[in-house]
Amino acid sequence: MKIAAIGGGVIGGGWIARFILNGHDVQVFDPHPEAARIVGEVLANAGRAYEALFQAPLPRPGRLVWAGSIAEAVRGAEHIQESVPERLELKHRIIAEIEAAAPADAIIGSSTSGFKPSELRQGAVHPDRILVVHPFNPVYLLPVIEVVGGGAAARRACDFLTAIGMKPVTIAREIDAHIGDRLLEAVWREALWLVRDGIATTQEIDDIIRFGFGLRWAQMGLFETYRIAGGEAGMRHFLSQFGPALKWPWTKLMDVPDLDEALIDTIAAQSDAQSGAHTIRELERIRDDNLIGILHALKANDWGAGRTLRAAENRLYARRIEPAPGYPLRLHRARVGGSWLDYNGHMTEFRYLQVFGDATDAFLIHAGLDEAHRATGFSAYTVETHIRHLAEIGAGEDLLVETRLLGHDAKRIRLHHAILRKDGSPAATAEHMLLHVSTDQGRAAPMPDALLQALDRIAAQDDAPHPDHAGGGIRVLRPREAVT
Numbered sequence: 001m002k003i004a005a006i007g008g009g010v011i012g013g014g015w016i017a018r019f020i021l022n023g024h025d026v027q028v029f030d031p032h033p034e035a036a037r038i039v040g041e042v043l044a045n046a047g048r049a050y051e052a053l054f055q056a057p058l059p060r061p062g063r064l065v066w067a068g069s070i071a072e073a074v075r076g077a078e079h080i081q082e083s084v085p086e087r088l089e090l091k092h093r094i095i096a097e098i099e100a101a102a103p104a105d106a107i108i109g110s111s112t113s114g115f116k117p118s119e120l121r122q123g124a125v126h127p128d129r130i131l132v133v134h135p136f137n138p139v140y141l142l143p144v145i146e147v148v149g150g151g152a153a154a155r156r157a158c159d160f161l162t163a164i165g166m167k168p169v170t171i172a173r174e175i176d177a178h179i180g181d182r183l184l185e186a187v188w189r190e191a192l193w194l195v196r197d198g199i200a201t202t203q204e205i206d207d208i209i210r211f212g213f214g215l216r217w218a219q220m221g222l223f224e225t226y227r228i229a230g231g232e233a234g235m236r237h238f239l240s241q242f243g244p245a246l247k248w249p250w251t252k253l254m255d256v257p258d259l260d261e262a263l264i265d266t267i268a269a270q271s272d273a274q275s276g277a278h279t280i281r282e283l284e285r286i287r288d289d290n291l292i293g294i295l296h297a298l299k300a301n302d303w304g305a306g307r308t309l310r311a312a313e314n315r316l317y318a319r320r321i322e323p324a325p326g327y328p329l330r331l332h333r334a335r336v337g338g339s340w341l342d343y344n345g346h347m348t349e350f351r352y353l354q355v356f357g358d359a360t361d362a363f364l365i366h367a368g369l370d371e372a373h374r375a376t377g378f379s380a381y382t383v384e385t386h387i388r389h390l391a392e393i394g395a396g397e398d399l400l401v402e403t404r405l406l407g408h409d410a411k412r413i414r415l416h417h418a419i420l421r422k423d424g425s426p427a428a429t430a431e432h433m434l435l436h437v438s439t440d441q442g443r444a445a446p447m448p449d450a451l452l453q454a455l456d457r458i459a460a461q462d463d464a465p466h467p468d469h470a471g472g473g474i475r476v477l478r479p480r481e482a483v484t
């Protein structure tokens with residue numbers, strides 16, 4: 001899908017990273033003289049985060065193309081994400097420029113934190129395709145996205161956003177600042193009062209959030225958490241006990257503190273003392289690592305945002321395979337990420353198995369032992385693996401796997417993979433035996449005829465002699481004579 005990003009700051013940069021890491025090319029316009037550096041740094045952090053977040057093979061990253069104007073960026077684009085500063089007159093100007101050059105049916109999603117679709121659409125030529133598509137920072141990791149505006153455009157946008165691993169929440173009736181920011185603003189206003197009145201420092205407020213209810217909110221939100229807080233009597237009891245407190249002097253929520261110089265100085269100084277030891281990019285990496293840990297825990301429990309992550313991974317596992325022409329089959333490519341290295345500075349052992357495992361999956365999809373086949377209650381389990389490590393592999397290397405089908409019978413598949421480096425030299429080989437199993441019964445089962453015929457067709461291409469090492473085990477070492 002052709003995508004354009006207008007604005008590449010904090011949020012635009014996060015969007016660009018999400019699009020690219022999900023395999024889409026993005027045309028970007030941002031007049032900031034350092035836009036390329038800023039987006040590059042966000043992309044580097046996001047790439048590092050995706051390596052750690054996903055177990056499934058990531059798609060080949062899309063291309064980032066810098067455009068010289070909005071018109072150039074949006075030409076031919078199907079989805080355009082606007083992330084320019086939060087000023088309505090600027091957004092109107094940008095939307096007008098986008099409309100003048102973009103296809104008439106392109107979706108224009110605005111990252112706006114506060115403006116309503118009816119405000120963004122003022123003066124538009126095709127108002128219905130202009131939507132609020134409001135993300136949360138970091139856009140490349142947090143799945144939720146508020147979609148406001150409704151209609152066919154919102155449905156199209158939601159399909160696309162789901163496909164790039166997001167969790168769209170459509171908001172039927174527009175309201176200033178949508179939902180998430182209204183909630184955040186309430187907490188923010190109260191926190192500003194607490195700092196202004198000298199009740200708490202920024203550090204103390206953050207500690208109360210991150211050591212307490214912030215942990216709860218990552219997995220259950222507000223209402224489910226309070227339901228539990230009502231004990232066995234649940235929400236009704238909670239409301240009858242704590243409802244009256246809303247009228248006690250617990251809250252200044254309706255009042256906005258004056259953000260005068262004194263308050264700004266206090267907050268900035270306290271924030272420097274709290275977090276100034278880290279650069280923003282370091283803080284982003286710390287935040288990302290923690291978010292990834294939380295998302296992994298939620299995925300293991302198949303709960304909340306972890307469920308969205310799991311669905312995104314399943315889509316990656318069920319990817320379409322487009323084989324290069326010829327044989328051996330070339331079905332899988334990988335790039336060696338920075339986190340793949342061990343203490344010797346080379347690709348660590350288990351990553352070889354990951355590359356071979358992903359290549360095996362690619363073969364299975366190619367042969368028809370794919371998601372649809374697994375849904376019928378059958379799968380393939382690897383029962384034996386022999387890896388030979390032939391050369392050191394370094395960070396950033398592009399790897400290609402060549403795959404041969406060395407044999408098959410009614411229940412078994414014998415595969416040979418070679419990892420090739422850019423110059424075509426082999427860096428490792430692996431041989432695997434796989435068993436076709438009934439997942440319900442937990443035992444080997446014959447493959448259906450269609451699958452066997454597909455394997456027969458692949459096997460007919462395998463007319464070269466088997467490699468010398470095929471079928472070999474690890475050589476036996478003679479015991480060393482005892483030294484007396």
Ligand SMILES: NC(=O)C1=CN([C@@H]2O[C@H](COP(=O)(O)OP(=O)(O)OC[C@H]3O[C@@H](n4cnc5c(N)ncnc54)[C@H](O)[C@@H]3O)[C@@H](O)[C@H]2O)C=CC1
Nearest residue numbers: 007008009010011012030032083084085086111112113137
């Ligand atoms: N920062 C945040 O936490 C969040 C911000 N948003 C929304 O995202 C939008 C952007 O906010 P940020 O990324 O924080 O701002 P930012 O200031 O970090 O980035 C804005 C970018 O827009 C660029 N820009 C300015 N004029 C432009 C033009 N004519 N054409 C193209 N690019 C232009 C700037 O050079 C800058 O790189 C706002 O609408 C904001 O409400 C949404 C969610 C969270």
Ligand SMILES: C[N+](C)(C)CC(=O)CC(=O)[O-]
Nearest residue numbers: 112113135136137181184
């Ligand atoms: C501060 N903010 C209003 C720009 C925040 C957002 O819009 C969402 C977020 O990421 O917190």
